[in-house]
Amino acid sequence: MSWKMFRQFPQLLSGSVYSLTGNRLLDIGLCGIIASIIDLDHFYAARSFSLKAATSLDRRPPLHCTSFWLVLLSLALVSSKNINFYNVESGGNVVLDTITEAWVNEKLSPEILPHKADFIEVMMEQIDQMEENVLQLQKTDLRSIIHRQELERIRYLIRSYLRTRLDKIELYSLWVFKNQGVLSPQELVYLKEYLSLSVAPLKNLCDRMPGPCGQINPRQMEIAPDLETHVFAKSKVDLPDTIIVNDGPREEEITINKDSQRIVPYASIREYVRNNQIKLI
Amino acid sequence: MMNTAEIEFLAEQEEVTIIPKFTDQRVVHLIAGDIGPFRAGIPCVVPIWVAKTLRKKQKCKIVAPEWLDIDLLELKLEEEKASRFFTQMPSEHYMGIAHLLLSDDSDIEHADRLRLAIKNIWDVRVAKARASADTFLRGGGRHAGIDYLTQLEICNLRPLLLDALDTKYRLSAPLENFSALNTSVAGSSSLSQSFSSASSSRRSQ
Known part of the structure; x- marks a missing residue:
């Protein structure tokens, strides 16, 4: 009986931790190991290393107290439910919704909006983790096909979002340079490189031109969003x-x-x- | 600017009921939320893009959403015709979803008639949108309520209406408010914008 119960407990424990992998082999291995470790208290109760003394005890060894494990089991059950709830409700969904909304806003607004780099980072981590998990599935598995398709969709979303921002950074480069607060650190690096490659040479060229072109200043080259x-x-x-x-x-x-x-x-x-x-x- | 394909991408995230033709007790933990478990013959709710993939592999039957029903759509058409304003549609992506679900080899019965009914509603709404856009432009003002207009309809209206509004504003705005050199709009509208700023500066001379 103890074997059976202990087999369920780690399954729950690992189930909550590895709920995304669905790695049954790991579960079974963990169950076996934990259930065997628990029987070591026979030796402790018998205060001897001989197998005979350990198997013929007159009382229950300390770790075999069922009520303790029952309490722990129910605690684990409750907490694993909470963890799953947390994952679904505030992990994937909210981040994805935020990014989707940011994508639409960015597409439609004339100016560049404050960056959502922290959300993108969380989503990229989730994608990486999901990719590892999907690798463990068989290629022909229906679940693998669905997972891959979802990853492609989310990657498209992120790519399109970042690309829209880069377009705006290039178009309004000098104006964005004055309002750097909206950029993520990586975008700022991009902007600086873009400016040094595009605006600076143009200014050098203008300086050598005769007439009105020669007097052009950065303010006149600046394009501001309308x-x-x-x-x-x-x-x-x-x-x-x-x-x-x-x-x-x-x-x-x-x-x-x-x-x-x-x-x-x-x-x-x-x-x-x-x-x-x-x-x- | 959003195009129709991008709005269809959003519509694909809406949910639809399917009847799986296979059994898989394992829940699929997608990033967007869990789906499954699938039991053959038992309805189950999934995002439309999952439904389309499964359908392509002959693994499920797609069930029409409740509102995709000829009688309901005809009632809706009458309501839309009778009202001066836009009425609330059963789904923010009604056109996109109908387009996705009523493809050529659709499981849904009377797909042709449903397509026609949806198209009728669309036509009434778009005609209404064009007419009110016209009144809005003639009447002046810079804001207007457009409750219950769906994204795809807005997308249909956007290029012409927003460009016209922007141009009209620039023509009438006091000159010190903008400088033709320093303002530009991304993409396709830049041409008309340069035209508008040129014409307004000519006028001011």
């Missing part, structure tokens, strides 16, 4: 303040409720997009 451009926006929350739309000499105030959709100038909702209260659609 924040007055219009966007389609959807609010994720009831906004506490009204937003102000400048229309020539007039100013208009609008209240925005949760889930309402509007066409508005980007400049009016810029702050809300940057802190994720409004998303672009």
Whole structure:
């Protein structure tokens, strides 16, 4: 009986740790080893190394106390449930949703938005881990096909997101250089290299040109995103303040409720997009 | 700018019910969440892209979502016709999902009629969107409510409407608010933008 119970316990324990691998061999091995180790207390109770003394005890050795293991077992059960819940609800889903939303916003906003490098990093780690796990599956296994397809989809998402940002960095290079806060460290390196390769030589060339070209300064070469451009926006929350739309000499105030959709100038909702209260659609 | 393929990518993340033709008791731990276990004949909810993959391998039958029903869609069409505003659609990606599920070898019955019904609703909505965009442009103003307009419809409307709005704003805006040299818009709209800034500066002279 003890064998059976101890076989289940590590399975739960390892089940919660290796729930993604589904590696049954490891489970079975662990069960065997742990169950055997527990029987070592026979020797402890008998205070002798002889097998005979160990198998003919008059009382139960300390580690064979069932109630202790039952309590531990139920604790493990509860905690493994919690761990799984945590993984599904706040691990994969939220990060993926955040990246998807950031991707759409980045695609639709005129300016470059604050980076989400920490989310990307978490997702890349998950992808790496998942890739290792998938390697252990057989290639023809249906699950392997689905996993591979999901990895491809997420990689596409991340690639497209980063590429959109790089496009904006190249287009608005000098303007972005003045507003570096939105860039991730890697993007900043890219921007600096891009500037030294593109803008600096252009300026050198202009310096030698006669006429108006010779007097060009960096400010004139700068391309700034047009924040007055219009966007389609959807609010994720009831906004506490009204937003102000400048229309020539007039100013208009609008209240925005949760889930309402509007066409508005980007400049009016810029702050809300940057802190994720409004998303672009 | 988003294109229709990218919006279809988002639609593929929506969920759909399938009836598997195989049994696999193991839960598949996807990054986006768990799916399964699959039991032959027992319905089970998966993302559409999984359903499409399984379907391609003849491993499942796709069940139409509740709203993909001829009678319901016809009611919806009447409601859409009767209302001045956009009505709420049963799904944010109704067109994308219908397009994905009603392919040529679809499991769903009356695929042709369903496609037609969806297309009718789409036509009414897009016509309405064009008409209100026209009124909006004529009427002036820089903002408008577009509740319940879905992403694909917006995508259909976006290039023309936003460009027109931007151009109109630049033509009417006080000159000190922008400098033609320092402003640019990414991609395709830059051409019309340079046109608009050129014409506005000519006007000011």
